[in-house]
Amino acid sequence: MSSLKVLTDNNPILHKKSTAVAEITNEIKQLILDMAETMKKEQGIGLAAPQVGQNIRLVVINTENGPLALINPKILWRSLRKETEEEGCLSCPQVFVPVSRSKSVFVTALLENGKKRTFKAKGLFARVIQHEIDHLDGILITDKK
Numbered sequence: 001m002s003s004l005k006v007l008t009d010n011n012p013i014l015h016k017k018s019t020a021v022a023e024i025t026n027e028i029k030q031l032i033l034d035m036a037e038t039m040k041k042e043q044g045i046g047l048a049a050p051q052v053g054q055n056i057r058l059v060v061i062n063t064e065n066g067p068l069a070l071i072n073p074k075i076l077w078r079s080l081r082k083e084t085e086e087e088g089c090l091s092c093p094q095v096f097v098p099v100s101r102s103k104s105v106f107v108t109a110l111l112e113n114g115k116k117r118t119f120k121a122k123g124l125f126a127r128v129i130q131h132e133i134d135h136l137d138g139i140l141i142t143d144k145k
């Protein structure tokens with residue numbers, strides 16, 4: 001495993017829409033390991049592939065059971081009830097922005113083993129997923145100001 005460089009917000013890669021992962025290759029699996037390592041080192045609770053220079057739809061989220069990789073994640077439903085909390089981002093050092101997000105979301109994604117998983121997320125987990133999926137669409141918290 002190796003730790004990767006996290007890009008910061010003036011980098012054009014962060015502002016591009018990412019493309020779907022076509023196949024879960026060994027390179028993708030290695031990238032997941034490296035992203036998990038990077039997230040741990042940087043003390044983040046989530047990391048999206050564009051933040052480490054790859055415009056592909058892959059995010060890694062820190063959960064109580066360890067890092068969870070979501071491939072081609074998609075929000076199927078979001079609650080109308082929203083909550084505003086201050087968010088930070090490894091790509092926007094020293095910046096905190098109050099962001100309104102749905103309190104819960106229904107998400108579908110592929111796991112690292114290629115199996116499809118559909119689940120409901122709420123609270124901080126839902127917020128992190130929405131933040132990371134924004135990255136895949138080229139949206140940063142600084143765009144939410």
Ligand code: ZN
Binds near residue numbers: 088089091131135
């Ligand atoms: Zn972020």
